[in-house]
Amino acid sequence: DAKTTQPNSMESNEEEPVHLPCNHSTISGTDYIHWYRQLPSQGPEYVIHGLTSNVNNRMASLAIAEDRKSSTLILHRATLRDAAVYYCISARRGADGLTFGKGTHLIIQP
């Protein structure tokens, strides 16, 4: 799996948009970019994934750079319940175990 780099922590205010960056400069052409998040004392939760095009779902949006070396997870309107560790994962073809890094600890201020 390609190595991903994320900031250790980020802080945002409630009801404001949040942009969580991820660098994956060694990503291969067939690697998908997945985002999961882990709330305190819970298991990880799927957020979104994509390959080349930007993706939207009810939880978030994923903006993927044209060269695919970076991506940004966008939470359009953060709530206190979005406080979690967010993991950006690049999954290699044929590799079924996900490789989690340290992720970004997102803090939401009321």
Added chain:
Amino acid sequence: NADVMQNPRHLVRRRGQEARLRCSPMKGHSHVYWYRQLPEEGLKFMVYLQKENIIDESGMPKERFSAEFPKEGPSILRIQQVVRGDSAAYFCASSLMGQGMTDTQYFGPGTRLTVL
């Protein structure tokens, strides 16, 4: 997440005892993954199983750890002769297709193992 069941949620064992962790995947899912999360660390992949088969155990310690996913019943992660370093949260996940890069893994709430 609640649809992937793990039990027990908390397990305390003394050094040298055996720990058995159970995982029932989401309905219709036949692919199960086990991960371990040591305190203050990220999740580490351990093993990937399909019904009755181990597909990838590259993250599993070579000794004392084993996993199974029988035709009937939950997947079991078994740790023999536990040591204090085995204290961690163990998560299982399940997926529908098991195709790695495109399939979504749904995680359970985890089993927190404490070895005294």
